[in-house]
Amino acid sequence: MAGNVWVYVDHFKGAALPASYEAIAAAKTIGSKVTALIFGEGVDALAQTAFHYGADEVLLGEDASLADYRAEAYASLLSKLAKEQQPDAVLFPTSTRGREIAAMAAIDMDSGVLPDVTEIKDEGGTLAAIHPIYAGKLLSKVVVNAKPALITLRGRAFGKPAADASRSGTVTKVAAAVAEGDLQTKVVDYATVEGRVSLGDAGVIISGGRGVANNPALTPPAEITDEKEKEIWRAQQGFVMIGELAQALNGAVGASRAAVDAGYIPYANQVGQTGKVVSPDLYIALGISGAIQHLAGMRTSKVIVAVNKDPDAPIFKLARFGVVGDLYEIVPALTKAFQERLGK
Amino acid sequence: MKIAVFVKQVPDSAAKLTVDNGVVNWGDAPLVINPWDEYAVEAALQLAEKHNGEVAAFSLGDENAKEALKHALAMGANSATLISDPALAAADATAAARVFAAAVQKLGGVDLAVFGRQAIDSDTGLAPAMTARVLGWPVLSMIAAIPALEAGTIKVERAIEEGRQVVEGKLPAVLSIVKDFSEPRYPSFMGIRKASKAEIPVWSLGDLGIGAPESKVSWSEITAPAQREVTNEMITGANADEIAAKLADLIIAEGVL
Numbered sequence: 042m043a044g045n046v047w048v049y050v051d052h053f054k055g056a057a058l059p060a061s062y063e064a065i066a067a068a069k070t071i072g073s074k075v076t077a078l079i080f081g082e083g084v085d086a087l088a089q090t091a092f093h094y095g096a097d098e099v100l101l102g103e104d105a106s107l108a109d110y111r112a113e114a115y116a117s118l119l120s121k122l123a124k125e126q127q128p129d130a131v132l133f134p135t136s137t138r139g140r141e142i143a144a145m146a147a148i149d150m151d152s153g154v155l156p157d158v159t160e161i162k163d164e165g166g167t168l169a170a171i172h173p174i175y176a177g178k179l180l181s182k183v184v185v186n187a188k189p190a191l192i193t194l195r196g197r198a199f200g201k202p203a204a205d206a207s208r209s210g211t212v213t214k215v216a217a218a219v220a221e222g223d224l225q226t227k228v229v230d231y232a233t234v235e236g237r238v239s240l241g242d243a244g245v246i247i248s249g250g251r252g253v254a255n256n257p258a259l260t261p262p263a264e265i266t267d268e269k270e271k272e273i274w275r276a277q278q279g280f281v282m283i284g285e286l287a288q289a290l291n292g293a294v295g296a297s298r299a300a301v302d303a304g305y306i307p308y309a310n311q312v313g314q315t316g317k318v319v320s321p322d323l324y325i326a327l328g329i330s331g332a333i334q335h336l337a338g339m340r341t342s343k344v345i346v347a348v349n350k351d352p353d354a355p356i357f358k359l360a361r362f363g364v365v366g367d368l369y370e371i372v373p374a375l376t377k378a379f380q381e382r383l384g385k
Numbered sequence: 386m387k388i389a390v391f392v393k394q395v396p397d398s399a400a401k402l403t404v405d406n407g408v409v410n411w412g413d414a415p416l417v418i419n420p421w422d423e424y425a426v427e428a429a430l431q432l433a434e435k436h437n438g439e440v441a442a443f444s445l446g447d448e449n450a451k452e453a454l455k456h457a458l459a460m461g462a463n464s465a466t467l468i469s470d471p472a473l474a475a476a477d478a479t480a481a482a483r484v485f486a487a488a489v490q491k492l493g494g495v496d497l498a499v500f501g502r503q504a505i506d507s508d509t510g511l512a513p514a515m516t517a518r519v520l521g522w523p524v525l526s527m528i529a530a531i532p533a534l535e536a537g538t539i540k541v542e543r544a545i546e547e548g549r550q551v552v553e554g555k556l557p558a559v560l561s562i563v564k565d566f567s568e569p570r571y572p573s574f575m576g577i578r579k580a581s582k583a584e585i586p587v588w589s590l591g592d593l594g595i596g597a598p599e600s601k602v603s604w605s606e607i608t609a610p611a612q613r614e615v616t617n618e619m620i621t622g623a624n625a626d627e628i629a630a631k632l633a634d635l636i637i638a639e640g641v642l
Contacts, residue, residue: 053547112514112524137527137545144514145524147479153601154478156509169605174508178402179409182606225523225555229540232549239546245642290642301564308564309544314398314505315420315564322641334398340613344639346632362635363619364628374629382633383642 043129043168046072047189049119049142050079050091051134053110057087059242060134062094064194066202068132069095071163076100076128080115082108088212093204097211104217109228110138116145117218123150128189130168135193136241143191152187159198168192176314176337196241197320240312245292246321246342248312249368250335251299252328252350253279256369276305279369283327286376289383295319295339297329313338327368331356348372386438389489390429390462390499391516392422394446394453395506404607418453421501421562423460423569428531428562429499430461430570436534438496439463443488445473445481451585458580459572465583470590472597478507480598482515487593489520497539500561502527517559525554529565 046068050061068075077096079087081103088099102118119142123131131146133139135157143154158170159180168190172181185191240246254276261274280294287294295312296305312319314334324342329335331347331354339345340359347360348368357363364371396402400414418426429440442457442465444450454465468488473480489495498520503510517524525541529549533540543550544563572580590597620635622628636642 053545058546112517112526116518137543140510141514141524141526144478144511145518147511147601148482148515148518151601152479154509154511155602156478156511172508173610174607175396175400175402175409175506176398176508177610179404180608180610181604182608183602183604185602187601225558226525227553228550229553230551231547232542232551241546311564323636323639332399333401344636344641345615346636357617357619359613359615360617361615361639362632363617364621364632365619366625366628370625371629371632374625375632378626378629378633382637 043072043163045074045076045126045128047076047078047123047128047131048096049131049133049139050077050087051136051139052081052084052087055081055084055087057090058134058136058196060136060194060196062090062202063196063199064132064134065091065094065096067161067194067199071161071168072129074098078102078119078122080107080118085212089209090204092208092210093206094202095208099210099212100215101212102215102217106217106219106221106224111224111226111228112141112145113226114217114219114224116142116149118215120146120149121218122215123189130190130192133191133193135195139193143193147191150189152189152191153185155183155185155190155192157193157195159195161192173318176318176334177341178337240293240295240310240317240319243293243319243321245287245290245323246295246312246319246339247283247287247290247292247325247327248295248297248329249280249283249300249306249327250297250329251303252368253283253300253305254303255328258369273304276300276303280306282369282372286325286372286379289376289379290323292321292323297332297335326356326360327372329356330354331359386433386436386497387492387495388429388433388438388440388497388499389492389495390425390440390442390457391485391512392426392442392444392453392457393419393504394444394450395419395504398505404609407607409607416449416452418456419501419504421503421505422453423501424562424564424566425499425501426457426460426462427569428528428560428566429497431567432497432531432534441466441492443468443485445469445476445484454585455580455583456572458583459576460570461576465585467585467587468593469587470597472590475600475603476598477600477602478509478511478515480600482512482519483595483598484590484593485512485516486519487595488588489516491588491593496556498522498557498559500559502561502563513559513561520557520559522557522559523554524559524561525552526561528560528562
């Protein structure tokens, strides 16, 4: 068993990623003491939630220079604290931020990172982890031969933690490690997409493929004359319809690479080897044939449902439930069926 | 403007992978430039075209990696160098980052070091931030657009989980590029001819003037994941409403909502 295990609580404007709490719960299984690191400005409320999920102690770094996440500022603070206090391991959620801080801290502390792991095992005092490689087509067992071990945890791989509102702990305030004037980057602005469920955290994902464009019944507006533009317009209407199903199930919208490359939907929605590897409880594939790169990105989903016109589509091999049919008929009916049953 | 771009040679994403005695085997699938690195090369070339710069491509690997470099040359990179040394055979991400940083320093006068977001084989995504840290440069990762680059400052739009973040950074800097940036160009016929004739120099650790960096992460075992056991049920019905009703009931009964 490791001694003190730290967890970097990743958040965006004070809203913690669910995977941060999964990391705290995972830290409790390998460490005798769990310390949560919370950096930002006006984020002290996160400390209480960290205690509820199992942290014993919080190191709270609040400063104007930490208000926006910046890799250098956050990594420098984490490295400084870790050099002083020598934790055995530091866990991070695998997010853009978590991965970056871990990477920089590894250089600062001459240690290594086990990235995006799905399992951690204590093997006689050494922490070993499973890192899916080639988009999960293979699994690599990895160990760090230095301290602290820096480990980023894949969201949803470690189970949902239970909160206990009666738990509390000690908060220690820490000062920023780098003065504003010495930082080399500045956050200018955000253009966030409001209310979007992130693919990595989503319990339900509804994805569309090239088949989404396949609705000749839809008539594009007269001002669209280009055939390619007409196809994109049809597909976009299809993704609106898929969005309605996603909304009924409180899920996120995904897409195949074919749909992204055809310009139907932004890259942020792409599931697969060159997109996002996801593992929701329910994955519904609509008009996706199931190229090996796509299957690699969603094969660990708990329940997979496929709707496709082609009965020989490879996606059906992974599907618990399959429907051979026109998604333009099935999806609206399915949205209605769920709305009735789930009372939305 | 001097731009270094780092590319990796990887098995094609369509490869069916197996493990034989702990060694990854990709059958007869071709080795290709890491798909994410094509966006890095494209970004480097666009910046060089706009700012009168030159692009130097690097790859760490064995002789095979020369093919990834030739792809970068065919796309338009001005030079390509293979970094290869037997002592780097089991290099982890930190060791690779120290080598990349040494290459940037040996090249000299570099304004931007550009990477793809991650390699589709090792899937670590650590190289950009680690290399930046070794160099003491800022890292601007997951770049979807570069609205401005002037007077020693770069302004980028980063594609983060929550949307887009606009960040300014001082040069020199390390960048990682994502797919939204722009479609990578196809190598031209002339480019392919030029690349096929190009002599690609090889730098060893000795050429870089560093000893073998110590790897901190080791791989003890690579395995194939357990086969997924699925009981497949096809849902049929008289019409879409009937199919949808059956399907909704079955999904709810799975207890995943």
